[in-house]
Amino acid sequence: MVSLRNHESTAPAPRARRGGGPGAAGRWRALPALVRFPLAALAAFTAVLALTSLTGPAEDLRIGSVGYYMLAIAGLQLLIGYSGQVSLGHGAFMFIGAYTMALLVLHQPAFPLWLNMLLTVVVSCAAGVLVGAATARLHGPYLAGATLALAVGLPALTVRFPELLGGSNGLAFSVRGAPPALAGVVTTSQWQAAAVWLTALVGLVVLATVNAGRLGRRMRALRDDESAAALAGIPVGRTKVTAFLISAGSGGLAGACQAYLLGTATPSSFTVALSLSLLAALVLGGLGSMWGAFWGAVALVYVELWGQELAHSLSLGTNVANNLPIVFFGVLLILVILIWPQGLHGMFSRLAGLVRRGR
Amino acid sequence: MRRPIVTLAGLMAAALLATSCGGAGEVEDGAAADLDVSTGVTDDAITIGTHQPLTGPAAPGYAQISVGHAAVFDYVNDNGGIHGRRIDYVVEDDVYDPARTIEVTRDLVHTEEIFAMLGGLGTPTHSKVIDFLNEEGVPDLFVSSGALMWNRPQEYPLSYGFQVDYTKEAKIQGQYIAENMPDAQVGHLYQNDDVGTDSEAGLNQYVRDMVVASEAYDPGNTDLGPQVAALEEAGADVVVCSCIPAFTALLILEAQRIGYEPQLVVSSIGADTATLTGLLSEFAAEAGTEDLPAEQLLEGMIYTSYLPTVETPDDPWIQLYSDIYDEYADSESPMTNTTVYGMVQATMMAQALMAAGEDLTRQSLIDAVESQDWAGPGMVPFASTPEDHGGFGGALVSQFHAEDEPEVLQEARVTDREGGDITEAEVERPDPGEVEFYGG
The missing domain is CATH 3.40.50.2300 (Response regulator)
Incomplete structure (x- = not known):
């Protein structure tokens, strides 16, 4: 195995070297990926735990939502940002994940959560292989169209099999909350948010490690020039399908986290709008960096919330109020892309750069 | 470099397993929630909440329900409130999306600290929060849906249906x-x-x-x-x-x-x-x-x-509701039967709160609901006994006429949801003045 250090194709970031020798940032970057990513994830997990200890149950739910959206968007990042395949159907994999989770909890209540999560990943990866193999020959808009069909068609399965999948009312179930031993220390909503974040972070570590290794390099080579990559001996079809598989797995796992957090799987949560929102959030957050997934997820959850609050506070007509959150998101997307083409991640790194230089 | 990797991987795995030991679906029945509390009740106010589709595909039409609730509660508040307490009514928009319903309901219970839920709307939506409300001990009165699920007193002791089930x-x-x-x-x-x-x-x-x-x-x-x-x-x-x-x-x-x-x-x-x-x-x-x-x-x-309709303007309850609507409703559209639906729910909530007396607790509300004589605006008998949480138990059959008032083809009849007989029902409908739903 070749070294696991980060091989970003972009220019190396300028390092802060003012005072204090080689600098903490430099030493941090010198760590191998297998150490660096889990450490970063651990830090992020601690931060989330600290945050949920300050917030109430309603906020915990939103923090949890940011967690699973981040995982779904990160999976999309791998597919679109790194391997250059555009999918408009990632909501379909979240759908598969959510329903797998729901069915496992309802029909196999004795299965522990981690097993359910693993099984969900297996199921959605299998779906990803099927779809990826079928679409590996398609490019650009044709691939997007094929995946879009998946997002449109799949939720209709629930109506086709109402006995098993609960029809348009969906499935509802309860999951085990915080262990009784921790009663009074950790609330169930904190516990669930933490479980979602832990799963999402583990997923993210896998994604980042894949991206930093040989497969990531191959995917970026494919993205930049497919013919050149093929000439260099990279197996084009297999790499594309693998990217699709990993991405589908993260989408499915994100769906499972959503189902676990909300205790429900309902077809109306997995409309085409979800797939398009994931893509828009990815672009808004920033293509080409895992941080983009985080910022995209935060924007997806909170911009919509603020849009709705704004719509209510202005007491507008229903037609206007219905569309205001989307308009809000759209305007933000256009503005950010115009000013910082690298998305919110680009904006924050630019700002951080300015601060550093200003010191 | 080997050691930290192993340690970290071990830590992560341990944390993951710790998060999820035991079956994910094995939910142990916790002790019933303590109902002897007055969450959401102060010396001068009672907080009542609901989730409704104020925007989104289900909003046209159904958005009128909360307009009706708010108008009746304003009327109650202007006429002495409930034993001197005013009703603070909080409506949250769930866009008829179950994921949002879960979010806003937690908000209502934990942040707004509502005393009770009134008329949460929709089967796909409310079915996702019914467990939560019952676990938290929040009275869940008059669900706005005709699904059979609200009427399961053993499983959901705090949930009560409203409309006649399908x-x-x-x-x-x-x-x-x-x-x-x-x-x-x-x-x-x-x-x-x-x-x-x-x-x-x-x-x-x-x-x-x-x-x-x-x-x-x-x-x-x-x-x-x-x-x-x-x-x-x-x-x-x-x-x-x-x-x-x-x-x-x-x-x-x-x-x-x-x-x-x-x-x-x-x-x-x-x-x-x-x-x-x-x-x-x-x-x-x-x-x-x-x-x-x-x-x-x-x-x-x-x-x-099973309710009086706006097509019968001479009905004393419709007269009262029209007056209330004209004076209090925050809406430019005309009053519809959906508004009346919300107004009847609010009236019955106020009736139950009055009957629960001055020392209001969640238990005293439930006791009042279960022993209430519901004579009032409804056109058919209403069930909210310990054994039957079914709400309105039957219906009238009417025919619409464009130029005239609707013609009642068959008076109120009630039945059960199994294979039982359909029987004619005697309904007593006192005028609004005879029903106690406000007062200091």
């Missing part, structure tokens, strides 16, 4: 058709969820042999062409419509387009004629045929109901 209503429709139109060929158009299956279960008890066609529609697809064509093809001359208002309107328009004129029998959920008139004009305008007189299209429609 099976009871369909039994009464079926019996009416069998008795009064014995030669009819019945077609059934239904929504492909519990509205459809529960209605079919009731209908089949009386008209199984008369049904010539059963057609389902999906609420996401507004093309009823194939279904209506199939009903006509099968020769159905009576069509039972277990539909929401938008699809009653679509059925009427599609039938009119192909020149098919069956006798319609519509469930209460889809028969709000004021809403239907609006929808028919709107759809006709979209299709470019404004000259269709909406009221004429509804002429002769048979429907079931």
Whole structure:
């Protein structure tokens, strides 16, 4: 195995070297990926735990939502940002994940959560292989169209099999909350948010490690020039399908986290709008960096919330109020892309750069 | 470098396992929530909350329910409140999206600290929070949906239904058709969820042999062409419509387009004629045929109901509600039967709060609800006993006339949701002045 250090194709970031020798940032970057990513994830997990200890149950739910959206968007990042395949159907994999989770909890209540999560990943990866193999020959808009069909068609399965999948009312179930031993220390909503974040972070570590290794390099080579990559001996079809598989797995796992957090799987949560929102959030957050997934997820959850609050506070007509959150998101997307083409991640790194230089 | 990797991987795995030891679906029954509390009650206020679709696809029509709630509570507050306490009414918009319902309900319970929930709307939505509300010990009164699920006192001791459930209503429709139109060929158009299956279960008890066609529609697809064509093809001359208002309107328009004129029998959920008139004009305008007189299209429609309607302006409760609506409602649209629906819920909530007395706790509210004599605005008997949380137990059968008040074809009858008989019901309907739902 070749070294696991980060091989970003972009220019190396300028390092802060003012005072204090080689600098903490430099030493941090010198760590191998297998150490660096889990450490970063651990830090992020601690931060989330600290945050949920300050917030109430309603906020915990939103923090949890940011967690699973981040995982779904990160999976999309791998597919679109790194391997250059555009999918408009990632909501379909979240759908598969959510329903797998729901069915496992309802029909196999004795299965522990981690097993359910693993099984969900297996199921959605299998779906990803099927779809990826079928679409590996398609490019650009044709691939997007094929995946879009998946997002449109799949939720209709629930109506086709109402006995098993609960029809348009969906499935509802309860999951085990915080262990009784921790009663009074950790609330169930904190516990669930933490479980979602832990799963999402583990997923993210896998994604980042894949991206930093040989497969990531191959995917970026494919993205930049497919013919050149093929000439260099990279197996084009297999790499594309693998990217699709990993991405589908993260989408499915994100769906499972959503189902676990909300205790429900309902077809109306997995409309085409979800797939398009994931893509828009990815672009808004920033293509080409895992941080983009985080910022995209935060924007997806909170911009919509603020849009709705704004719509209510202005007491507008229903037609206007219905569309205001989307308009809000759209305007933000256009503005950010115009000013910082690298998305919110680009904006924050630019700002951080300015601060550093200003010191 | 080996050691930290191993340690970290071990830590992560341990944390993951710790998060999820034991079956994910094995939920141990916790102790019942403590009801001897007065969460949301202060010396001068009681907080009541609800989740409603104020925006989104379900908002047209249903957004009127919370307008009705708010108007009645304002009226109560201006007339002495509940034993001197004012009602603070909090409505949260869930866009009819179950994921949002879960979020706003937690907000209502934990942040707003509501005393009780009133009329949470929708089967797909409310079914996702019913466990939570019962676990948290929040009285969940008068769910705005006819699903059978609200009436499970053993499982959900704090949830109470409101509207007549779909099976009871369909039994009464079926019996009416069998008795009064014995030669009819019945077609059934239904929504492909519990509205459809529960209605079919009731209908089949009386008209199984008369049904010539059963057609389902999906609420996401507004093309009823194939279904209506199939009903006509099968020769159905009576069509039972277990539909929401938008699809009653679509059925009427599609039938009119192909020149098919069956006798319609519509469930209460889809028969709000004021809403239907609006929808028919709107759809006709979209299709470019404004000259269709909406009221004429509804002429002769048979429907079931259990509340007084705006088409009977002389009813004393409708008179009161009209006055309240004119004075307090924060809405420019006219009062519809959906508004009345919300107003009746609010009236009954206020009745229960009055009966619970000055020392208000969640337990005293539940006791009051379970022993309440519900004589008031409702047209059929209302059940909220410890054994039966079913809400309105039956329906009247009426016929709509464009130029005149609706004609009552059959007085109130009640039944159960199993195979029990349908019986005539005596209903006492006192005037608003005789019912105690406000006062210091």
